[in-house]
Amino acid sequence: MKNIVELKDVSKLYDETVALGGIDLVIKKNEFVTLLGPSGCGKTTTLRLIGGFEQPTTGSIFFDDVDITNVPPHKRKVNTVFQRYALFSHLNVFENVAFGLRIKKLSENAIVEKVDKMLSLVNLSGFEKRDINSLSGGQQQRVAIARALVNEPEVLLLDEPLAALDLKLRREMQHELKNMQQQLGITFVFVTHDQEEALSMSDTVVVMQDGEIQQIGSPVDIYNEPINSFVADFIGESNIVDGIMLEDRLVDFAGSRFECVDSGFGKNELVDVVIRPEDLVLIPAEKAKLTGVVRSVNFLGVHYEMIIEAKDGARWLVHSTIMEPVGTEVGLGLEPMDIHIMKKVG
Numbered sequence: 001m002k003n004i005v006e007l008k009d010v011s012k013l014y015d016e017t018v019a020l021g022g023i024d025l026v027i028k029k030n031e032f033v034t035l036l037g038p039s040g041c042g043k044t045t046t047l048r049l050i051g052g053f054e055q056p057t058t059g060s061i062f063f064d065d066v067d068i069t070n071v072p073p074h075k076r077k078v079n080t081v082f083q084r085y086a087l088f089s090h091l092n093v094f095e096n097v098a099f100g101l102r103i104k105k106l107s108e109n110a111i112v113e114k115v116d117k118m119l120s121l122v123n124l125s126g127f128e129k130r131d132i133n134s135l136s137g138g139q140q141q142r143v144a145i146a147r148a149l150v151n152e153p154e155v156l157l158l159d160e161p162l163a164a165l166d167l168k169l170r171r172e173m174q175h176e177l178k179n180m181q182q183q184l185g186i187t188f189v190f191v192t193h194d195q196e197e198a199l200s201m202s203d204t205v206v207v208m209q210d211g212e213i214q215q216i217g218s219p220v221d222i223y224n225e226p227i228n229s230f231v232a233d234f235i236g237e238s239n240i241v242d243g244i245m246l247e248d249r250l251v252d253f254a255g256s257r258f259e260c261v262d263s264g265f266g267k268n269e270l271v272d273v274v275i276r277p278e279d280l281v282l283i284p285a286e287k288a289k290l291t292g293v294v295r296s297v298n299f300l301g302v303h304y305e306m307i308i309e310a311k312d313g314a315r316w317l318v319h320s321t322i323m324e325p326v327g328t329e330v331g332l333g334l335e336p337m338d339i340h341i342m343k344k345v346g
């Protein structure tokens with residue numbers, strides 16, 4: 001697939017603040033790319049640079065292999081749904097969505113047809129005449145999405161477009177957005193700090209922290225092969241403990257030696273050992289190298305979430321469909337392939 005947007009060594013400084021270090025990012029045509037990371041990591045800044053609302057301090061931005069670093073926003077084939085969706089409060093729902101089409105001087109018939117189709121896509125048919133201020137936050141958010149999509153941009157930038165929706169509507173809109181993206185053949189650059197949303201919707205996930213890109217990959221790669229403990233922890237709740245890599249495929253942590261599948265570390269190198277809560281299995285304490293006492297049990301609908309406190313004070317998070325009551329001593333079993341060894345960050 002062809003590249004559509006490319007950032008080359010792009011940084012953004014605000015006085016002392018480094019909002020974005022020098023990042024390199026390639027976005028392919030028709031790709032659904034998600035920027036994922038904690039608050040303040042530079043997601044919005046990246047979108048604003050692609051949209052042309054900010055100038056990079058260093059580096060260049062390309063669109064279809066043409067340098068657009070100095071091209072103003074309205075001349076870029078990009079539309080944005082902002083984090084604070086700036087709707088026109090003096091216009092009704094229909095006119096908000098129609099706004100871009102009127103500027104393009106489309107015929108009234110074409111405008112009505114396109115706006116109707118969009119409003120039905122975002123589940124707002126019948127809301128045409130409603131005042132923007134009379135809508136709920138979630139409805140306003142969907143108007144903002146319709147208003148951007150109706151212009152059929154080549155690239156759509158979406159900054160946390162589903163944040164104001166309740167969980168059920170959010171799930172529905174996730175599916176709808178994904179369908180629209182595929183049907184319309186538009187490249188989506190989507191921002192969220194919700195890891196589940198990122199994993200379920202994207203072709204490619206870009207994990208960011210402190211203005212730097214930590215990892216770029218498919219959802220499966222990012223989940224199964226996180227590059228460091230930051231990504232592992234951010235992508236799914238994980239147990240992360242200090243370990244020592246004794247030799248290839250042998251690691252020492254929590255007072256015992258465990259077989260693992262990783263190699264290529266230095267002898268006795270200090271490492272982060274990452275174990276996902278769903279990979280820890282409750283077994284009888286006498287059969288386990290890892291043991292502890294159940295300190296809390298939460299039922300989360302599909303599984304129990306338990307905290308098991310070991311003698312060394314470590315608290316292991318465990319997800320399991322069976323549970324043991326608080327106070328019980330239990331063992332934790334795990335397979336070599338479920339022990340993920342990561343280089344220490346920094």
Ligand SMILES: Nc1ncnc2c1ncn2[C@@H]1O[C@H](COP(=O)(O)OP(=O)(O)OP(=O)(O)O)[C@@H](O)[C@H]1O
Nearest residue numbers: 014017018019038039040041042043044045046193
């Ligand atoms: N106009 C500005 N002036 C000064 N600092 C700014 C400006 N815009 C952003 N920053 C800083 O740059 C950093 C990155 O901000 P950005 O808005 O890109 O984060 P974000 O990842 O979108 O966070 P959130 O999830 O909270 O929206 C932050 O530390 C922020 O305070």
Ligand SMILES: [Mg+2]
Nearest residue numbers: 043044045083
């Ligand atoms: Mg933001």
